[in-house]
Amino acid sequence: MTVSTPPRLGDFPEFAEVPPGPLPSGGEAHTPGFRLAVFPITVAQYRRYLLDTGLDRRPDNHLHGFSDTAGAGLHRTGAVVVVEPQLTTLPVTGVTWHGAVAYCAWLGARTGVSCRLPTAAEWQYAAAGPHGWRWALGDEFDRPTYAPPASRPRPVDASPANAYGLRDMTGNVFEWCADALTVGDGPESTTLAARAIKGGAFTVRNPESFENSTTFTADELTSVSYIGFRSLIEVS
Amino acid sequence: MIDHRRFSMIEFTARVLVVGAEDNSSKNIPHEVELDAYALADRCVSAADYYAFLREASADVDPTMIDCIDPCFIVHHADGFALRPGCDDYPMIQISFWGAAAYCNWLSRVEGFTPVYDMGSREADFDRDGYRLPTEAEWEAACRAGRDDPLDPNACNSADAGPLCRKLRAGQTLAGNFLPDHPAPVPVASLPADAAGLYEMLGNLREWCQDRFAPYGAGRQHNPAGASRGAFRVVRGGSFIDAADTLGAAHRLAAYEDTRCEVYGFRVAKSR
Numbered sequence: 268m269t270v271s272t273p274p275r276l277g278d279f280p281e282f283a284e285v286p287p288g289p290l291p292s293g294g295e296a297h298t299p300g301f302r303l304a305v306f307p308i309t310v311a312q313y314r315r316y317l318l319d320t321g322l323d324r325r326p327d328n329h330l331h332g333f334s335d336t337a338g339a340g341l342h343r344t345g346a347v348v349v350v351e352p353q354l355t356t357l358p359v360t361g362v363t364w365h366g367a368v369a370y371c372a373w374l375g376a377r378t379g380v381s382c383r384l385p386t387a388a389e390w391q392y393a394a395a396g397p398h399g400w401r402w403a404l405g406d407e408f409d410r411p412t413y414a415p416p417a418s419r420p421r422p423v424d425a426s427p428a429n430a431y432g433l434r435d436m437t438g439n440v441f442e443w444c445a446d447a448l449t450v451g452d453g454p455e456s457t458t459l460a461a462r463a464i465k466g467g468a469f470t471v472r473n474p475e476s477f478e479n480s481t482t483f484t485a486d487e488l489t490s491v492s493y494i495g496f497r498s499l500i501e502v503s
Numbered sequence: 504m505i506d507h508r509r510f511s512m513i514e515f516t517a518r519v520l521v522v523g524a525e526d527n528s529s530k531n532i533p534h535e536v537e538l539d540a541y542a543l544a545d546r547c548v549s550a551a552d553y554y555a556f557l558r559e560a561s562a563d564v565d566p567t568m569i570d571c572i573d574p575c576f577i578v579h580h581a582d583g584f585a586l587r588p589g590c591d592d593y594p595m596i597q598i599s600f601w602g603a604a605a606y607c608n609w610l611s612r613v614e615g616f617t618p619v620y621d622m623g624s625r626e627a628d629f630d631r632d633g634y635r636l637p638t639e640a641e642w643e644a645a646c647r648a649g650r651d652d653p654l655d656p657n658a659c660n661s662a663d664a665g666p667l668c669r670k671l672r673a674g675q676t677l678a679g680n681f682l683p684d685h686p687a688p689v690p691v692a693s694l695p696a697d698a699a700g701l702y703e704m705l706g707n708l709r710e711w712c713q714d715r716f717a718p719y720g721a722g723r724q725h726n727p728a729g730a731s732r733g734a735f736r737v738v739r740g741g742s743f744i745d746a747a748d749t750l751g752a753a754h755r756l757a758a759y760e761d762t763r764c765e766v767y768g769f770r771v772a773k774s775r
Contacts, residue, residue, distance in 0.1 A: 332581025363581065418567055441572070448573070450682055461573055461680055470570060472762065484573040484680065490581040491571055 283432035292388035304497035306423040310340030313359035330366035332490035356422040358495035364487035367496035396430040403436035408474035413438035417469040440495040468493040512542040524753035530718035544770040550576035551591035568602030570763035573680040592690035600760035603769040637772035646752040649699030661747040708768035709738035716757035742766040
């Protein structure tokens with residue numbers, strides 16, 4: 268009998284293979300495949316980044332904001348960021364889009380790979396899986412699995428994997444993607460300081476808000492308890 | 504007007520009126536209501552009004568009462584809430600019923616009144632003298648007192664607003680990351696006041712009222728304040744996404760009280 272081992276929630280994220288295929292961004296867009304973090308980046312994983320870079324002793328408002336009170340897994344005591352050992356499997360939140368980008372750059376340099384945030388199209392493609400489902404686990408909105416009543420994030424391993432092995436794509440916290448919010452087309456277009464977020468969160472309610480194809484945006488310096496992120500590794 | 508808020512309170516005398524409408528809905532049965540005197544804000548609470556509360560009473564703020572994803576006029580950065588540039592006069596949106604109640608409590612304390620809401624038990628005490636949300640009967644009586652008939656599409660920000668009104672919408676300047684050519688709110692008090700001196704009662708934003716939603720009964724009521732149980736609150740007045748022919752003094756909708764959405768805002772009321 269084969270016993271499957273659940274992915275380990277260690278200090279470095281585990282990645283799942285997402286195969287090549289057509290991206291949902293329209294036209295001829297196609298991905299050669301990529302590896303995407305199985306879970307949103309956790310408190311433990313972001314803590315490792317803070318320690319490795321010394322940011323735990325000089326937190327940077329451009330990258331992240333942590334509350335003075337406990338409950339989200341990381342909080343500030345004076346100028347120091349402190350971890351709450353019972354909450355290390357929560358998705359890290361309070362990280363700005365810039366903080367998410369910086370984490371990916373650090374992880375890539377640390378592990379010798381090309382690491383970045385997914386685009387919204389890559390995120391949707393990975394979440395929808397081989398059947399192109401509306402939500403990560405099917406075409407029915409399963410509220411108890413995706414969006415039980417909550418006023419804060421839950422651990423990232425609370426729901427099952429999709430066909431690519433990705434977990435927690437739908438619900439829990441929104442996830443930052445690379446794309447900027449652009450208004451208009453061509454030379455007339457304006458790019459705003461806002462970035463795509465995907466997957467829905469405990470703060471939203473309508474099933475449509477959680478759909479793989481739905482994209483919201485948020486100011487790129489936003490630091491809130493309902494936006495996290497996961498990293499993508501490019502295939503070499 | 505005073506420093507910490509940019510709206511005025513309009514006094515309404517005690518009155519008896521018929522609320523509801525003959526609209527084939529058993530939920531909306533016309534019936535007589537007797538109201539004591541009250542005051543209602545002439546306009547919705549603006550983003551700048553609300554930001555004053557967030558800045559000065561940050562310890563009282565549960566950050567999840569406010570949704571700070573686009574579109575929104577107030578964002579939350581690492582060092583706290585921030586009012587986006589050019590957004591001062593747009594109405595406060597993306598707040599739950601309890602986010603509106605928390606503002607009422609703060610305003611009461613600032614002006615020396617007793618807060619109406621217990622945020623812990625989620626109860627309201629109407630015997631207290633502080634600011635609160637209007638009951639739907641108070642809202643409807645005020646709307647009927649000022650009603651302009653028929654609606655002028657350039658003076659009402661409904662889904663079918665006219666060009667003069669659409670020019671004022673947030674998307675024209677990308678305020679709050681509302682996008683051009685999409686329905687969006689207009690600044691508070693940017694359209695003409697009605698005969699009672701009230702701005703944007705119909706259209707622009709659905710306004711949170713105090714009452715828990717329930718179908719109307721047919722009997723006469725004194726100062727009705729809604730059902731005693733339930734998580735759905737009445738919202739009144741319709742919004743920039745609602746068709747003009749659905750807007751009216753008697754039109755009622757229900758909204759889950761923790762909803763934070765860009766079509767909901769509020770104005771405050773006070774017993775006299």
